[in-house]
Amino acid sequence: MATAPRRLLAGGQPEPAPWQEHQNEEAVGRAIRNSGIARDELFITTKLRVQDPGEGNTWRAFENLLRRLGLDTIDLYLMHQPYGDYYSQWRAMQDLHAEGHIRAIGVSNFHSDRLIDLITHNDITPAVNQIETHPFYQRQAEHDYMPEHGVQHESWGPFAEGRNNLFSDPTLASIANHHGKSVAQVVLRWLIQRVVVVIPKSVRPDRMAENLDVFACSS
Numbered sequence: 449m450a451t452a453p454r455r456l457l458a459g460g461q462p463e464p465a466p467w468q469e470h471q472n473e474e475a476v477g478r479a480i481r482n483s484g485i486a487r488d489e490l491f492i493t494t495k496l497r498v499q500d501p502g503e504g505n506t507w508r509a510f511e512n513l514l515r516r517l518g519l520d521t522i523d524l525y526l527m528h529q530p531y532g533d534y535y536s537q538w539r540a541m542q543d544l545h546a547e548g549h550i551r552a553i554g555v556s557n558f559h560s561d562r563l564i565d566l567i568t569h570n571d572i573t574p575a576v577n578q579i580e581t582h583p584f585y586q587r588q589a590e591h592d593y594m595p596e597h598g599v600q601h602e603s604w605g606p607f608a609e610g611r612n613n614l615f616s617d618p619t620l621a622s623i624a625n626h627h628g629k630s631v632a633q634v635v636l637r638w639l640i641q642r643v644v645v646v647i648p649k650s651v652r653p654d655r656m657a658e659n660l661d662v663f664a665c666s667s
């Protein structure tokens with residue numbers, strides 16, 4: 449369990465993303481401490497589980513998270529889904545932000561109607577909305593809509609989680625060949641050029657390096 453976070457930091461990936469349902473926070477915390485990288489050089493994102501409704505439970509879930517990670521602050525804390533009493537969760541997240549425990553708060557898997565309602569009826573606009581986005585599900589309407597409200601589009605599953613034979617797709621492969629890059633790299637570069645934040649996942653150091661090496665491509 450500890451291997452991937454350690455490799456991730458060794459590979460220079462900027463955004464460790466511990467997930468509570470993955471139960472990997474202790475391993476991520478150990479990898480951070482053992483990396484020798486200064487805390488302010490890391491950007492740490494995690495999310496609030498939907499199973500922890502209510503303001504009190506949201507505070508407790510966050511305190512437990514910090515304890516498991518061995519950290520004082522989180523850079524970006526996301527609400528996983530707009531289910532149940534998520535307004536109370538958001539109020540607690542706003543308070544955690546106001547008290548300096550979290551640098552930015554955001555949401556995930558919010559459709560536009562839920563997003564605008566949350567923005568309208570609360571003090572803080574989500575910094576990001578992390579939604580499934582990849583070549584087979586481009587989310588153009590949400591992509592156009594979110595910046596109008598000050599919300600950054602973040603992609604989860606940029607490689608469609610490996611589904612639909614993305615890595616051998618003939619169209620993507622021909623674009624990749626044309627640029628002398630891999631399919632993974634052209635997908636990431638396409639998303640980045642659309643100003644979509646990407647969080648590709650790999651357990652392999654060679655692929656982590658490949659996925660980071662996307663800024664030198666000509667457009």
Ligand SMILES: NC(=O)c1ccc[n+]([C@@H]2O[C@H](COP(=O)([O-])OP(=O)(O)OC[C@H]3O[C@@H](n4cnc5c(N)ncnc54)[C@H](OP(=O)(O)O)[C@@H]3O)[C@@H](O)[C@H]2O)c1
Pocket residue numbers: 465467528556557578603604605606607608609610615630632633647648649650651652655656658659
């Ligand atoms: N907010 C949400 O509801 C939500 C839902 C799902 C996922 N996420 C998050 O989104 C992030 C990424 O999503 P994901 O892991 O589901 O899907 P993904 O990044 O789209 O795809 C990961 C798959 O691609 C492979 N891969 C990675 N780099 C590659 C490369 N350069 N060449 C070939 N194969 C490559 C990985 O295999 P190897 O590991 O073997 O390299 C893995 O099978 C994660 O942080 C995840 O936790 C969020």
